Amino acid sequence: MSFNSLEYGVFFAIFFFLYWFVTNRNLKWQNILILVASYIFYGWWDWRFLLLIFTSSLVDFLVGRGMERTGDDRKRKWLLYVSLAVNLGILGFFKYFNFFLDSFKTVFGNLSPVAEWSTLDIILPVGISFYTLQTLSYTFDVYKRKMKGTDDVISFFAYVSFFPQLVAGPIERATSLLPQFQKKRVFTYEGAADGMRQVTWGLFKKMVVADNCGTYVWEYLPTYWDHSGSTLFVATILGTFQLYCDFSGYSDIAIGSARILGFNLMKNFDYPFFARNIAEFWQKWHISLITWFRDYLIGWLKGYTKLKLVRNIFIIFLITGLWHGAAWTYIVWGLMNAMLFLPIILGKRVRYRKPVAHGRALPTLREFWKMFRTVTIFGSVGVMFLSPTVYDGFAYFKNVFSLSLFTLPMPPTPRIYAFIILIVVEWRQRTREHGMDFTGQNIPAWQRWLAYLLVVLCILFYGGVNQEFIYFQF
Amino acid sequence: MRKFLLKFSIFLLIVLAVMAGMEYYVRCVDNSPLRHRSDYFFEHAGELDGIIYGPSLTARAINPEWLSPSTANLAMAGGAINVDYKVFLKSLEHAEPKFVIFDLTLAYLERRNDATYENLRRLPYYYGIWNEKAQLKDLFLARAPFADHFLNRPREADYNKYGFEASIPDECDNIAKIKRQIENKHFQLIAKKRAGRRLALNDANYHENVAMLEELVTTCRERNITLIFYEPPKYCEAVNVAPPVHYYRRSAFLDRVVDNKTVHWWDLSDFQNEELDHFLNLIHVNIRGAELVTEEIDRRLEEMGY
Secondary structure, X not given: OOXXXXXXXXXXXXXXXXXXXXXXXXXXXXXXXXXXXXXXHHHOOOOOHHHHHHHHHHHHHHHHHHHHHOOOHHHHHHHHHHHHHHHXXXXXXXXXXXXXXXXXHHHHHHHOOOOOOOOOOOOOOOOHHHHHHHHHXXXXXXXXXXXXXXXXXXXXXXXXXXXXXXXXXXXXXXXXXXXHHOOOOXXXXXXXXXXXXXXXXXXXXXXXXXXXXXXXXXXXXXXXXXXXXXXXXXXXXXXXXXXXXXXXXXXXXXXXXXXXXXXXXXXXXXXXXXXXXXXXHHXXXXXXXXXXXXXXXXXXXXXXXXXXXXXXXXXXXXXXXXXXXXXXXXXXXXXXXHHXXXXXXXXXXXXXXXXXXXXXXXXXXXXXXXXXXXXXHHHHHHHHHHOOOHHHHHHHHHHHOOHHHHOOOOOOOHHHHHHHHHHHHHHXXXXXXXXXXOOOOXXXXXXXXXXXXXXXXXXXXXXXXXXXXXXXXX | OHHHHHHHHHHXXXXXXXXXXXXXXXXXXXXXXXXXXXXXXHHHHHHOOEEEEOOHHHHHHOOHHHOOOOEEEOOOOOOOHHHHHHHHHHXXXXXXXXXXXXXXXXXXXXXXXXXXXXXXXXXXXXXXXXXXXXXXXXXXXXXXXXXXXXXXXXXXXHEXXXXXXXXXXXXXXXXXXXXXXXXXXXXXXXXXXXXXXHOOOOHHHHHHHHHHHHHHHHHHHHOOOEEEEEEOOOOHHHHOOOOHHHXXXXXXXXXXXXXXXXXXXXXXXXXXXXXXXXXXXXXXXXXXXXXXHHHHHHHHHHHOOO
């Protein structure tokens, strides 16, 4: 069940009614409703996936309780290993088994002991990378004694499978989300209205910008050898917008849906296109994943010398790449991103403490150039992310940086220019939670309603051909 | 909660009202060839001798006004065999044609239209044809890209009563455009890309289309309808770019079904195709070209006794 489908609208409307009108007086019943709805939501793709999420939740619940009951650090460590083994084992088998087997065979050929093994026909469960990290965050936090292991099985299972952010994040920390399941949620007009606005903005990003940009990208990217450098360059930039709007659109819908239900989820994107260098960009892009690695991985990678910093960056981006998928393209993409940090770490470090054009309506030319440069570099590296093989990724770059870069590109359809609306709106709102966050702004009601209406009509009339959310594959 | 639900309901009502208004407006002003052609068809269904099906190549190539038998041209832009076949079955519910002309352009056997095909959104409304894969939103004309509808809307006066675009602007411009396509590398690339898409091989589509066409042949034989498969002319530069397998596949099918009694094959692909000023672009004829093609078809129909 995808967020941009009619089924989700009907599902959410029914859920909203049951949640606020039928079960609102009893927290336990409300959590049971969330759990049942989340399992229906997830099982909509394939009911067999439910077994995995159930196993993962059960193991971490028992591990958390076990850690809570024992004071012995050695036992606690063993319980942590059990949780890691089960969760990473499931993830490794479903996501990486075929990849490692193929790579092993390629490297060692007939000499390898697995040369006779054949790859398995494995279906990748939707969102497995997301909920695995989310459930592991609970185990880590209990292990580090940042929180107590819960006894409330319903709220824990609901926390792992919470449907708004189950499939593509934001990846929540147990310390932040789990307590919200254990206290009574109160409906507020401001929260629900703002959640609704955020959902609408997320749908605009996905259906109007991402899907329309996607038509151009998927037309030229798979047959890059046939097109001019200029066309491929436009496809690269539009591909970056597609990726951003697809993923951040999903996050907006997730965060907005949760707000309507009285939950607060963490921000996942903070207007990354207005970053002035790649380090700032990565502070604003997929925040929940990067901070997850920062919180749970950096602690083990101790060291603050420049060399250790370089090592840590490479390790984190290697894992980030691998987390995205079992393919060399993702690994190379991760390493390329890490390499982009080298000039920043080894050279004169620039830290931006204030947002771009702080206190001004427009950026300076210098700021504009820095933002354009950052987006272009990220987009160019992103080609590897979207390419089927590493060879295709590099061949694509070669085609972009050819003489044909200075010819006319293939003209995009008029609807693709919706990304300009996105830039203008997000620039205006760059210090706010989301593109349609009007709270505290002195805008007359009729103007706000007109803005809502225009956005909704754009979604209804200018939406591109429906495409699956890109991050569902992870 | 009450305030939220009240405001949300009011907003929803406003959205629905605007949508209904747009839908009504689009239905009133829709000036698509499909609308004009279906209007003519349903008004004259009982008196038609022949019906023509196919994609834009045929829509541009045959003007029923210049044919002696009473004919409706139901060809539509971007068509495909699965859509043409549905229109064919639907039209038989209303008319009893003596002959049917069915475009079998090279590579047409490989093409099928899915639920995203723009005209499918108009088919339920104009022909009462519902595609089982289409979504609820496809019932609404306004959902078909609204901006495109207004940007590409030809004038009412451009059509004759058969829905044929009879007054296409200045051909000289188009000749210059074709020359540019032939000479300019950028346009060549566009043409190559379009040709590549049009000529792509697709085994699954091919098998499904052949099965559909065999049903078409059977239906025509059962109802004693003369079925004429034909290919309209294309500019010579565009003719010889298809992979040989397309020729082979089409010939194999035609060899099976053509008997020159009930089922015929007219290959007009190289008919007058060296005259640049008969073409609107590389594959579509212009008014002058249409006049010649229609004349040729009329001559052949006359020979067959229509």
